Amino acid sequence: MTADIIDGKAFAATVREKVAAHVAALKADHGITPGLAVILVGEDPASEVYVRNKNRQTVEVGMNSYEHKLPADSSQAEVIALVEKLNNDPAVHGILCQFPVPDHMSEREIVAAISPAKDVDGLHILNAGLLTTGQKAMVSCTPLGCLMLLRDRLGSLSGFNAVVVGRSNLVGKPLAALLLRDSCTVTIAHSRTKDIEDVCRRADIVVAAVGRAQMIKADWIKPGATVIDVGINRIPAPERGEGKVRLVGDVDFAGVSEVAGAITPVPGGVGPMTIACLLANTVTACCRANDLPEPEGLTA
Numbered sequence: 001m002t003a004d005i006i007d008g009k010a011f012a013a014t015v016r017e018k019v020a021a022h023v024a025a026l027k028a029d030h031g032i033t034p035g036l037a038v039i040l041v042g043e044d045p046a047s048e049v050y051v052r053n054k055n056r057q058t059v060e061v062g063m064n065s066y067e068h069k070l071p072a073d074s075s076q077a078e079v080i081a082l083v084e085k086l087n088n089d090p091a092v093h094g095i096l097c098q099f100p101v102p103d104h105m106s107e108r109e110i111v112a113a114i115s116p117a118k119d120v121d122g123l124h125i126l127n128a129g130l131l132t133t134g135q136k137a138m139v140s141c142t143p144l145g146c147l148m149l150l151r152d153r154l155g156s157l158s159g160f161n162a163v164v165v166g167r168s169n170l171v172g173k174p175l176a177a178l179l180l181r182d183s184c185t186v187t188i189a190h191s192r193t194k195d196i197e198d199v200c201r202r203a204d205i206v207v208a209a210v211g212r213a214q215m216i217k218a219d220w221i222k223p224g225a226t227v228i229d230v231g232i233n234r235i236p237a238p239e240r241g242e243g244k245v246r247l248v249g250d251v252d253f254a255g256v257s258e259v260a261g262a263i264t265p266v267p268g269g270v271g272p273m274t275i276a277c278l279l280a281n282t283v284t285a286c287c288r289a290n291d292l293p294e295p296e297g298l299t300a
């Protein structure tokens, strides 16, 4: 068997088109432009690239982008004061603080300061609680992207056995909650799981969110299963020249694609969905703030 490739890049483009259409309608019908504020503390080069991409894509779909750069030696109180200012700014519908922040700051306290209604990263404990109790929440972007890809591939997810490998608050736990909400039978595997290969082999859906390059092998996968690879790992690529690296996922793509029914590649799978879902969450937050109908197909 050779798996179908789930093209996250192409799917993300359709999500952005839907967002852009909804933004255009909000402007034309209500005179409202959704706005996303991104806070970047310090000068981490990878974070600067992410923030630049987010800003560019926000503007491309017609939304307002507000970038706030603070020096690395800013205090926690200064970051929180900025968050509070943005919470009270009616032009801002979504707030995101790019992590990691410098060591002297607490990510948890920054997230706690963000208004849950503007928490487009879905990290606030209120949103985590709303999600796990089956209520309307802001859902973390990467899990939302995985859910969209799975629904597009499989239609109804009801009754499928799903294994999520990884239990982070950012990816594993919210994704497990989303799959449960869609009536999958969900197992969460992690570093202490016994016989993890056997656990994965029972799954119709395997989601890998571990951060270990190519850990999940072909003989962990049930023939025909759908495999979503969230992992982004850099490994040496001497064939590209000295000191060069390439990106791989948590799944051994070459081997697993011989067994699985469908698989997301890295890059070009879940990655592009994450920013697309950030834009989707911002337009959803804007609609909720203005008591307007939410865009269809862009929420969980």
Ligand code: NDP
Pocket (backbone or CB within 6 Å): 142, 165, 166, 167, 168, 169, 170, 171, 172, 189, 190, 191, 192, 196, 209, 210, 211, 212, 230, 231, 232, 233, 270, 271, 272, 274
């Ligand atoms: P974390 O490091 O927060 O969590 C990793 C999880 O994997 C933990 O629950 C850990 O278990 C589990 N784990 C670690 N080693 C093993 C093992 N040997 N066997 C089984 N489970 C293991 O990572 P994140 O959830 O934040 O990210 C996971 C991956 O996804 C990373 O590669 C990250 O770069 C990528 N990522 C990609 C995004 C995208 O846009 N595509 C967005 C966010 C993340 P335990 O809890 O027991 O320690």
